[in-house]
Amino acid sequence: MTAGTWLALAGALVLAFALAAETRRAAAGPAGRRFFRHPTAAPGLVVLAFFVTLALAAPLIAPYPSYLQLDPVHLANQPPSGRFLLGTDPLSRDVWSRLVYGARFSLGIGSLAMLVAVSVGAAVGAVAGYFRRWVDALLMRLVDVGLAIPRVFVLLVVVALWDRVSLPVLVLLIGLTGWFGTSRLVRAEVLSLREREFVVAARALGGGSARVILRHVLPNAAAPIIVSAALGIGSVMLLEAGLSFLGIGVPSPKPSWGNMIADGQDRLAAAPWTSLFPGLAISLVVMALNAVGDALRDALDPHKEAA
Numbered sequence: 595m596t597a598g599t600w601l602a603l604a605g606a607l608v609l610a611f612a613l614a615a616e617t618r619r620a621a622a623g624p625a626g627r628r629f630f631r632h633p634t635a636a637p638g639l640v641v642l643a644f645f646v647t648l649a650l651a652a653p654l655i656a657p658y659p660s661y662l663q664l665d666p667v668h669l670a671n672q673p674p675s676g677r678f679l680l681g682t683d684p685l686s687r688d689v690w691s692r693l694v695y696g697a698r699f700s701l702g703i704g705s706l707a708m709l710v711a712v713s714v715g716a717a718v719g720a721v722a723g724y725f726r727r728w729v730d731a732l733l734m735r736l737v738d739v740g741l742a743i744p745r746v747f748v749l750l751v752v753v754a755l756w757d758r759v760s761l762p763v764l765v766l767l768i769g770l771t772g773w774f775g776t777s778r779l780v781r782a783e784v785l786s787l788r789e790r791e792f793v794v795a796a797r798a799l800g801g802g803s804a805r806v807i808l809r810h811v812l813p814n815a816a817a818p819i820i821v822s823a824a825l826g827i828g829s830v831m832l833l834e835a836g837l838s839f840l841g842i843g844v845p846s847p848k849p850s851w852g853n854m855i856a857d858g859q860d861r862l863a864a865a866p867w868t869s870l871f872p873g874l875a876i877s878l879v880v881m882a883l884n885a886v887g888d889a890l891r892d893a894l895d896p897h898k899e900a901a
Contacts (some may be wrong), residue, residue: 600850603655610644627869629893638885641878649697661847663687671865681867683857693872696849700876703765703844704831710769711821711830712776719780720807720815724788734781740774753842763842768830776822783815790814817894824887828880835876851876 616637629635648655660895669686672678680689722733724783748771753759759767787793788811810820837843838852846853851872858868 601776603730606655607644608639609647609661612649613643623875624630629889632889632892633891634885635717637887638882641882642886645697645701645751645825645875645879648694649701652694652698656688656694658688658691660692660849661687661696662691671681671861671868673865674867680871683854683863683868684861689868689871690803690856692849692854693851693875696851696854696872697875699761699844699848699850700831700834700852701710701879703761703834703850705769705833706765707768707772707830708823710766711772712819712861713773714770715773715776715822716780716812716815719777719782720784720812722777723784724803724811726785726847730781737774737777738747740771742888746836749833749837750842755823758845759805759842761844764834764837765779768833772826772830776826777817778821779818780812780815783818784811787811787814821887821891821894824883829881831876831880834894885890 645678660746664682664686666686670684672686674681678688678690678692680687683689683692718733718737722730749767750768756763793806793810796810819888833851834843834850835855838850838858841853844850845851846857854872855869858865858870862869
């Protein structure tokens with residue numbers, strides 16, 4: 595690795611700590627203080643900020659293109675060294691470069707798919723909780739069916755029917771099979787909110803159902819939506835990694851932490867670093883997301899006493 599790459603990596607680490615510190619200074623309210631009182635909130639933010647910075651600055655930090663086979667004869671399965679920070683894979687590609695670029699795919703797919711899931715789940719839950727009666731019964735039975743069918747089974751069936759699934763379609767598939775739990779959370783919150791005075795007043799003033807839901811109900815149900823999204827991104831990343839490991843997720847040679855683990859599965863004894871480092875990256879990011887999600891749940895809990 596060149597001196598410029600080391601400087602860029604050090605800058606990414608410094609920026610991660612700076613972003614976490616700035617977020618702590620900006621969160622001056624009671625909810626912010628409750629959030630940072632959680633023992634794992636600050637470390638989780640630092641880890642997330644670091645990997646997001648790596649993904650955004652990949653061209654500056656990665657010394658080689660992610661797809662470049664340097665020398666399949668002489669440089670395959672090289673151990674970590676000064677030249678290759680995390681070693682090389684069986685095709686002589688730099689593992690560090692693929693890890694950095696793979697953060698773009700793994701984090702991007704996880705975030706976008708969760709955005710789709712949260713959007714659909716919030717809409718369905720809000721409609722079910724607000725209108726109740728037969729609308730609630732119909733939508734919740736649909737949710738029950740969705741929860742009863744294994745998610746991976748649905749994705750495998752879809753992939754089996756199509757020869758090749760593009761990345762946008764993969765994001766939509768993961769998102770559209772993961773909104774059921776969010777809809778239940780939002781529905782429970784909306785059932786409580788629809789009887790509040792401000793919602794009754796909005797209806798009495800002639801506000802339509804769509805306006806009341808969008809302007810008054812959903813903004814006040816944001817807490818469970820945010821927590822569900824934070825906790826769900828980690829699950830989506832694990833699902834994407836599993837699909838990529840099976841060869842039906844992110845197609846090679848595009849790097850994903852899941853297919854990086856698959857690339858080294860046949861050489862675990864001789865070259866464990868090929869699979870070890872992307873596996874550690876997935877573990878760190880998922881644990882950080884769960885830590886931040888737990889802290890958000892404590893911070894946004896309305897039953898917590900104001901600090």
